[in-house]
Amino acid sequence: MIGIVICLEDRWNYTQSDRDIDIMQMYQETIKAFGVNLFLIVDKTTNGMVHKFPFDIECASYKTLDEILGRYPNYVKLYFEHPNAISVDYITLDKLVHPKDNVLYIFGGDENGLNITKLKDNEKMISINVSNYILWSIIAMTIALYDRYVKGNN
Ligand SMILES: C[S@@+](CC[C@H](N)C(=O)[O-])C[C@H]1O[C@@H](n2cnc3c(N)ncnc32)[C@H](O)[C@@H]1O
Numbered sequence: 001m002i003g004i005v006i007c008l009e010d011r012w013n014y015t016q017s018d019r020d021i022d023i024m025q026m027y028q029e030t031i032k033a034f035g036v037n038l039f040l041i042v043d044k045t046t047n048g049m050v051h052k053f054p055f056d057i058e059c060a061s062y063k064t065l066d067e068i069l070g071r072y073p074n075y076v077k078l079y080f081e082h083p084n085a086i087s088v089d090y091i092t093l094d095k096l097v098h099p100k101d102n103v104l105y106i107f108g109g110d111e112n113g114l115n116i117t118k119l120k121d122n123e124k125m126i127s128i129n130v131s132n133y134i135l136w137s138i139i140a141m142t143i144a145l146y147d148r149y150v151k152g153n154n
Contacts, residue, residue: 003038007109024051034145077123082134090125098148107137
């Protein structure tokens with residue numbers, strides 16, 4: 001399976017407003033457009049994010065990223081972060097050879113990012129080398145999926 005993992009935080013989840021629900025829908029429509037079939041959310045919001053899962057792909061919500069990592073031990077994990085927020089070795093997205101299957105593309109929350117300090121054998125840190133600007137995670141996700149698409153893993 002090709003999976004996306006996103007992290008939701010309180011700052012982003014103002015009042016569980018229509019705006020938040022629209023953004024969740026954007027995530028879902030975008031990942032479906034790129035043939036992703038697994039959508040996992042780390043919901044770190046205090047009240048729980050309001051979202052309606054699409055019925056045609058596998059979805060689940062967890063409280064921590066560790067729970068997800070434990071649940072998919074044999075998947076390749078690709079963490080995405082801006083270079084300024086990376087403290088491990090990384091490669092830029094243009095150099096990435098996307099795994100054909102059993103892979104999780106993991107994006108940090110828009111406030112805190114991922115804070116990965118160590119990588120295991122089947123894990124990689126990826127940076128999208130555009131500029132000094134930090135991207136919204138939904139934009140970083142879309143660029144990563146487009147890169148996968150143009151490199152032929154669709
Ligand atoms: C707004 S950013 C997080 C910002 C956070 N304050 C930090 O500095 O770590 C949200 C997420 O988008 C993704 N992202 C943003 N810019 C990126 C870049 N240039 N390359 C790769 N991922 C990026 C990462 O997954 C990041 O955790």
